[in-house]
Amino acid sequence: xxxxxxxxxxxxxxxxxxxxxxxxxxxxxxxxxxxxxxxxxxxxxxxxxxxxxxxxxxxxxxxx
Amino acid sequence: xxxxxxxxxxxxxxxxxxxxxxxxxxxxxxxxxxxxxxxxxxxxxxxxxxxxxxxxxxxxxxxxxxxxxxxxxxxxxxxxxxxxxxxxxxxxxxxxxxxxxxxxxxxxxxxxxxxxxxxxxxxxxxxxxxxxxxxxxxxxxxxxxxxxxxxxxxxxxxxxxxxxxxxxxxxxxxxxxxxxxxxxxxxxxxxxxxxxxxxxxxxxxxxxxxxxxxxxxxxxxxxxxxxxxxxxxxxxxxxxxxxxxxxxxxxxxxxxxxxxxxxxxxxxxxxxxxxxxxxxxxxxxxxxxxxxxxxxxxxxxxxxxxxxxxxxxxxxxxxxxxxxxxxxxxxxxxxxxxxxxxxxxxxxxxxxxxxxxxxxxxxxxxxxxxxxxxxxxxxxxxxxxxxxxxxxxxxxxxxxxxxxxxxxxxxxxxxxxxxxxxxxxxxxxxxxxxxxxxxxxxxxxxxxxxxxxxxxxxxxxxxxxxxxxxxxxxxxxxxxxxxxxxxxxxxxxxxxxxxxxxxxxxxxxxxxxxxxxxxxxxxxxxxxxxxxxxx
Numbered sequence: 001x002x003x004x005x006x007x008x009x010x011x012x013x014x015x016x017x018x019x020x021x022x023x024x025x026x027x028x029x030x031x032x033x034x035x036x037x038x039x040x041x042x043x044x045x046x047x048x049x050x051x052x053x054x055x056x057x058x059x060x061x062x063x064x
Numbered sequence: 065x066x067x068x069x070x071x072x073x074x075x076x077x078x079x080x081x082x083x084x085x086x087x088x089x090x091x092x093x094x095x096x097x098x099x100x101x102x103x104x105x106x107x108x109x110x111x112x113x114x115x116x117x118x119x120x121x122x123x124x125x126x127x128x129x130x131x132x133x134x135x136x137x138x139x140x141x142x143x144x145x146x147x148x149x150x151x152x153x154x155x156x157x158x159x160x161x162x163x164x165x166x167x168x169x170x171x172x173x174x175x176x177x178x179x180x181x182x183x184x185x186x187x188x189x190x191x192x193x194x195x196x197x198x199x200x201x202x203x204x205x206x207x208x209x210x211x212x213x214x215x216x217x218x219x220x221x222x223x224x225x226x227x228x229x230x231x232x233x234x235x236x237x238x239x240x241x242x243x244x245x246x247x248x249x250x251x252x253x254x255x256x257x258x259x260x261x262x263x264x265x266x267x268x269x270x271x272x273x274x275x276x277x278x279x280x281x282x283x284x285x286x287x288x289x290x291x292x293x294x295x296x297x298x299x300x301x302x303x304x305x306x307x308x309x310x311x312x313x314x315x316x317x318x319x320x321x322x323x324x325x326x327x328x329x330x331x332x333x334x335x336x337x338x339x340x341x342x343x344x345x346x347x348x349x350x351x352x353x354x355x356x357x358x359x360x361x362x363x364x365x366x367x368x369x370x371x372x373x374x375x376x377x378x379x380x381x382x383x384x385x386x387x388x389x390x391x392x393x394x395x396x397x398x399x400x401x402x403x404x405x406x407x408x409x410x411x412x413x414x415x416x417x418x419x420x421x422x423x424x425x426x427x428x429x430x431x432x433x434x435x436x437x438x439x440x441x442x443x444x445x446x447x448x449x450x451x452x453x454x455x456x457x458x459x460x461x462x463x464x465x466x467x468x469x470x471x472x473x474x475x476x477x478x479x480x481x482x483x484x485x486x487x488x489x490x491x492x493x494x495x496x497x498x499x500x501x502x503x504x505x506x507x508x509x510x511x512x513x514x515x516x517x518x519x520x521x522x523x524x525x526x527x528x529x530x531x532x533x534x535x536x537x538x539x540x541x542x543x544x545x546x547x548x549x550x551x552x553x554x555x556x557x558x559x560x561x562x563x564x565x566x567x568x569x570x571x572x573x574x575x576x577x578x579x580x581x582x583x584x585x586x587x588x589x590x591x592x593x594x595x596x597x598x599x
Contacts, residue, residue, distance in 0.1 A: 032453065032466075033470070033473075035509070036466055036467065036469075036470035037470065037474065038507070039467060039470070039503065039504065039507055039509060040467065040470050040471055040474060042503050042506075042507060043467065043487070043500055043503055046490075046497065046498055046500070046503065047483070047486060047487065047490060047500075048486050048490060051482040051483040051485070051486035052482040054482075054486050054489070054490075055236065055482045055485040055486050055489065056085075056482075057080070057083075057085035058078075058080060058085075058235050058236065058237075058489050059085050059235055059237055059239070060078050060079070060089065060185070060186070060234075060235035060237075060239040060241060061089050061090075061184065061185035061186075061239060061241075062184070062185075062238075062239040062240060062241065062307065063076040063183065063184040063185065063186045063239075063240070063241030063242055063307070064076060064183065064184065064241065064242040064244065064306040064307055064332065
């Protein structure tokens with residue numbers, strides 16, 4: 001599953017030559033993580049409390 | 065040239081009775097239809113579906129499947145056997161005995177021109193015919209509101225079971241149910257050419273049309289995440305079936321329109337999408353590719369822009385469908401019949417370039433929606449190639465994956481953890497207070513294309529620029545005097561008339577507001593309308 005989390009490590013205000021300096025975590029990625037964490041906090045409140053039972057009980061008949 | 069063409073979306077919703085996994089889904093589905101406001105008003109519930117012009121066993125390749133040889137779930141044109149899983153009025157004999165209405169074949173024709181009914185074991189909303197992808201989004205979202213209204217009514221009725229509905233396509237245990245796109249296509253295009261030129265498009269478009277799915281394999285037998293809900297259920301390249309051996313290109317040739325001029329392309333490989341941009345681009349890009357194919361035929365030959373498309377034939381399209389869906393990096397190369405290997409993004413880029421090149425050749429100015437679809441398509445292909453995460457506001461699988469990866473990182477979950485499967489399912493719960501997609505909307509994390517007011521209007525009113533206008537307005541104005549209706553007919557039962565009167569609508573672009581708006585406004589009752597139509 002690795003691979004789809006590719007992120008740009010260069011910001012607009014950086015000089016092209018700055019690429020040589022390794023950046024431990026890209027700021028854009030950090031900002032994205034913070035945004036996702038905020039979303040997850042919201043979702044925790046509404047997610048089925050017994051996920052296993054909910055998933056097991058989600059049984060459908062086939063359609064078209 | 066334009067993205068405009070007659071199109072529509074049918075959606076079978078997943079259905080549950082909370083806490084009762086063994087509840088009968090056909091019964092639950094019929095409750096969903098029966099509690100709809102239109103069905104509760106006795107008069108409109110009277111309107112049956114008019115099956116006279118239905119022919120689900122007619123194959124676009126030019127033959128008919130023998131009814132006796134058909135799998136029973138394909139028999140959708142006979143109400144006594146519910147599938148188990150511009151001219152003047154015509155006079156019709158009044159039935160001698162009242163026709164038997166099977167309560168399991170619940171069916172409502174809505175004032176917005178849509179059909180709400182039970183298909184197999186799911187409630188289905190078939191949108192009215194629209195002429196452009198943005199309207200397709202509006203009337204598709206209206207369908208969610210129609211379904212949600214039934215959920216609310218059932219929840220508040222102590223005598224009836226509670227029901228929750230999901231706009232998805234898989235249960236994770238092997239069952240799948242469909243979201244079908246329909247496009248009106250020029251009959252002059254030979255079906256074989258149409259199929260051949262569409263297959264690489266359908267295989268590769270998953271990169272921006274997929275709704276995302278937790279689990280790999282039809283029964284989710286392997287842990288993981290994939291782009292598409294439907295990919296693992298595609299088992300054939302071309303075929304008539306929709307309930308088994310599902311094909312990439314479905315050959316049902318039931319145009320619901322003049323068959324000499326039109327065919328209806330019935331696309332069964334798409335995912336139900338909550339994200340408006342995903343729905344918009346799924347229909348918009350398909351419409352453009354169909355234009356390209358129609359144009360080549362009209363101009364007498366492939367040549368030019370289409371040459372590149374004809375070289376995209378895949379060695380194994382069914383396997384390629386899975387490969388694309390299972391590759392979150394979007395870098396897997398698919399083997400082509402000519403020995404080349406291309407990624408799904410490169411195949412999509414070839415279609416985009418071909419459409420752009422053909423447009424430049426024609427040279428007409430583009431309407432706003434066509435330009436918008438082209439620009440968004442190009443932008444997504446550019447960004448998916450370098451930074452897929454940046455597309456999470458527009459592409460559903462990426463919006464879903466973003467939440468799932470966040471949860472995996474925060475809580476250290478493996479892909480087989482049930483909380484991740486629960487996120488996938490609850491994603492499309494139609495209730496805004498429970499559906500995870502709706503939490504993203506509330507947080508401003510997805511892009512919207514239509515306003516809540518536009519969706520509310522579309523729940524009640526039909527599109528103005530197709531025959532859905534006549535159908536919807538007729539139901540709204542003369543519902544008590546309509547005995548049946550279908551995509552291409554409305555049957556009136558006027559008290560005192562000697563016969564029923566059937567108004568055929570073989571042209572989807574007639575019966576519009578411009579065409580019959582004044583006539584309807586001047587007709588206080590059906591008898592006046594019919595006299596004017598017959599005049």
